[in-house]
Amino acid sequence: MMNTDKLLVMSRKHIPAVVQTHLTSFPSFFLSSLGPRFLALYYSGICTATESIAFVYLNDSGMPLGFVAGSTNPRGFYSRLLKRDWLKFAFASLGTVITRPSAMRRIARGLLHPSGNPVGNDVAGLFSIGVSPELQGTGAGKILVNAFLETAKRRGCKRVFLTTDRDNNESVNIFYQKLGxxxxxxYETPEGRRMNEYWIQLTDGL
Incomplete structure (x- = not known):
């Protein structure tokens, strides 16, 4: 039986800690380069969407230092967020676009995510997971992923997918493979990142 004593459904009050954990976990990623304001909008949109699945994991002091976030019926999820809060996202990314005009195309591609994600209420996408260094090695990541999978199954999903970097990312790839x-x-992104797309079948054992 999974220990969920430190597990909570993500809410708006957790967003500042989630943003900080994201920045710590993914310091060189493009989404992090858009800054805390953009990330706060992004995770606020995820945790308030009806199709979302999002949890935080607390340390011994009750601080949320780990998180997982995604959604059911993942195709078009980002575009639905953008459609709902497009003006806020535009202002939040303004600084990055001014200093790096080429970033606009990548922002649009990342948010619109036109047809790459699977479609259907029987599929869920795990978009993001982060655990601060303090919690690494404690099993927090496994608990977060299992909570995501169990929730997806309760909502009628049969499969869950995620993507992660193929290169220089051995520990993360091993982590997902050990979870099944x-x-x-x-595939390779337009920026040249080589990616692995993982899937897991949700069974009665979850």
Whole structure:
């Protein structure tokens, strides 16, 4: 039985801690380069959407230092967020676009995510997971992923997918493989990042 004593459904009050954990976990990623304000809008949108699945994991002091976030019926999820709060996202990314005009195309592609994600209420996408250094090695990541999978199954999902970097990311790839995820597709982004697309079948054992 999974220990959920330190697990909570993500809410708006957790967003500042989630943003900080994201920045710590992914310091060189493009989404992090958009800054805390953009990330706060992004995670606020995720945790308030009806199709979202999002949890935080607390440390011994009750601070949320780990999180997982995603949604059911993932195709078009980002575009639905953008459509709802497009003006806020525009202002939040303004600084990045001014200093790096080429970033606008990547922001649009990342948010609109036109047809790359699977569609259907029987599928869920795990978009993001982060655990601060303090919680690494404690099993927090496994608990967060299992909570996501169990919630997806209760909502009628049969499969869950996620993507992660193929190169210089061995520990993360091993982590997902140990949890039962298998690589079903490998591809390269327009920026040259080589990616693994993982899937897991939700069974009665979850």
């Amino acid at each position: 995820f298998t690589i079903e597709r490998q």
